[in-house]
Amino acid sequence: MEASSTIRNMLANNRIVVPTYQRAYAWDTPAEGSTRVSQTAVFLSDLEAYRSSNSRSPYYFGHFLFEQTQGEYRVIDGQQRLTTITLFLAALFACLQAKRALTEDEQDCYKDMIKRESQIRFKTVGYDNQTFVDYVINQSRTVAPASLTTSAQRLINAFDFFKKKLGSQPEAFLTDMLRIVSQASCSTHPVRDEAEAIQMFIFQNNRGKRPSNLEVVKAQFMYAIHLHSEDQQARDNLIEEIQNRFETIYKSISAIDYRINEDDVLQHTLRVHFNSLWESGALDRIEKMLTAESPLEFVKDFTSSLATSFEHLTAFFGADERSSFPIHSLVSLGGIGIVLPFILKAYSFGLPLPDKNQLCVAFESLIIRHRLIGTRADITSRINDTYEAFTSDAPAIGPILENIERLKTVGSGWWAYWNNEKLAEA
Structure with missing residues (x-):
């Protein structure tokens, strides 16, 4: 994993997971008809503002800390952002596919950032992950399970929020957003010892x-x-x-x-x-x-x-x-x-x-x-x-x-x- 990268390159060919000592997904989503500012609404409005600015510099998603283990990277810091990025991209691909078939490059982009065959790029905390996979990644169920943790409900709310907002946008908006997020810059720092990783988290x-x-x-x-x-x-x-x-x-x-x-x-x-x-x-x-x-x-x-x-x-x-x-x-x-x-x-x-x-x-x-x-x-x-x-x-x-x-x-x-x-x- 390179120290300076893009979101697509950071996710591609890697398996990123949220370890058990990390907090679960905590970002709120505005309720229907609410004018309350929430983290997911700010996330989307920031991307929209960047798109309107016509900036030549890539969008910056910040710094991510990882613990590197055999075969995977565990998120130490930045998991709220990374989870939201995955939720946003999953909703974006679903909305784009509803309009037309994905191009070859878009399919490759999906495989790099969401899922290649059975390999899912990002895994949230274990007790929420099956809901995350079923509802967000595979979209094999459209109704939330009867018993959910609060964090799993937040995952579903954020995904539904992005899907609704993006579903009403034209194709050009969606392709622009895919380009902005996939090419957005970020910096990373992996460590190899779990005890050191937990210390860094604290x-x-x-x-x-x-x-x-x-x-x-x-x-x-x-x-x-x-x-x-x-x-x-x-x-x-x-x-x-x-x-x-x-x-x-x-x-x-x-x-x-x-x-x-x-x-x-x-x-x-x-x-x-x-x-x-x-x-x-x-x-x-x-x-x-x-x-x-x-x-x-x-x-x-x-x-x-x-x-x-x-x-x-x-x-x-x-x-x-x-x-x-x-x-x-x-x-x-x-x-x-x-x-x-x-x-x-x-x-x-x-x-x-x-x-x-x-x-x-x-x-x-x-x-x-x-x-x-x-x-x-x-x-x-x-x-x-x-x-x-x-x-x-x-x-x-x-x-x-x-x-x-x-x-x-x-x-x-x-x-x-x-x-x-x-x-x-x-």
């Missing part, structure tokens, strides 16, 4: 547009495995386990997206894992654990806890909310972050739905009281002791309910901010 993203904390943690965990594994077999086994955990996590994110931020789930999981509501600063805490003794035990245990948290919140915001008015009422109230560590424990302890309902009712009354009275009094300091005592060895919710009732009736002192008299005054 370095690049800490100095550019940051990924989510969850994605940074995933990269840190993968690097720790490479750094501390005793042998190849142990490393491969743990990497496979972490990959499977994160596949579960991403599928759960698809179900609870727009209900709770993935980084908030990371923070709540820390509070459950270390049994304290005072846990904050997820990245600092995790970095500290990775430099302590037995970092790989922490990676294994915490990733399991994280996947479990996402599974439980999928149930809480999904089937359980639909069947339980107390849960639905609490969720509708919003601002319930302080409650969720209790909820995650309740699910982990296997408590029945009536107990979860009682927790939701009690905390809802406390949150409403806090908002109505408008006090700055801190909730965490008043419930953390009860939270720490709520364990698998003592899973009863009675002490939690009693503590909340005590906050409503205490007559004096700094605990009295939320009592019934203050509520009546408010």
Whole structure:
């Protein structure tokens, strides 16, 4: 792979994949009739502006970092752009073929940048790749699967967006766009060691547009495995386990997206894992654990806890909310972050739905009281002791309910901010 290249030459005769420690496709697409600016809309408008400018210099797509392995290149930095380029080209070829047969040069261009026989040039993250292949590359299905990760839905949305926009354009516009993108310039830098690649990913993203904390943690965990594994077999086994955990996590994110931020789930999981509501600063805490003794035990245990948290919140915001008015009422109230560590424990302890309902009712009354009275009094300091005592060895919710009732009736002192008299005054 040449340091200075074109998009066509970079893709031709190469197999480029998105590795597991990379974030999935994250670019948004504007909804039908929306005037909101999105990354895919900007991508297209920039190309249209370049076409109108009649510039003699090639369009520039920026710099790409790769980890070079036997037979493939893994994207370290630039995968959002590269994924979008592939989505755009796949839509462009589909629209061009709808108008007429591809010329011989266009067929060669397709083989260089999209697919030659069974060899697909670009592969996205594993849990999204089959959808990507079926819907975008082969276009063998036109209806999205019933169960999708959020990132897979974004892939479909972007492809449909480009296909609709390009489908209404004349043939000359399409051929111009194919020429612009295929001949666009770019620069590349491959490295050969996966541990170095992960380090570069963390370095690049800490100095550019940051990924989510969850994605940074995933990269840190993968690097720790490479750094501390005793042998190849142990490393491969743990990497496979972490990959499977994160596949579960991403599928759960698809179900609870727009209900709770993935980084908030990371923070709540820390509070459950270390049994304290005072846990904050997820990245600092995790970095500290990775430099302590037995970092790989922490990676294994915490990733399991994280996947479990996402599974439980999928149930809480999904089937359980639909069947339980107390849960639905609490969720509708919003601002319930302080409650969720209790909820995650309740699910982990296997408590029945009536107990979860009682927790939701009690905390809802406390949150409403806090908002109505408008006090700055801190909730965490008043419930953390009860939270720490709520364990698998003592899973009863009675002490939690009693503590909340005590906050409503205490007559004096700094605990009295939320009592019934203050509520009546408010």
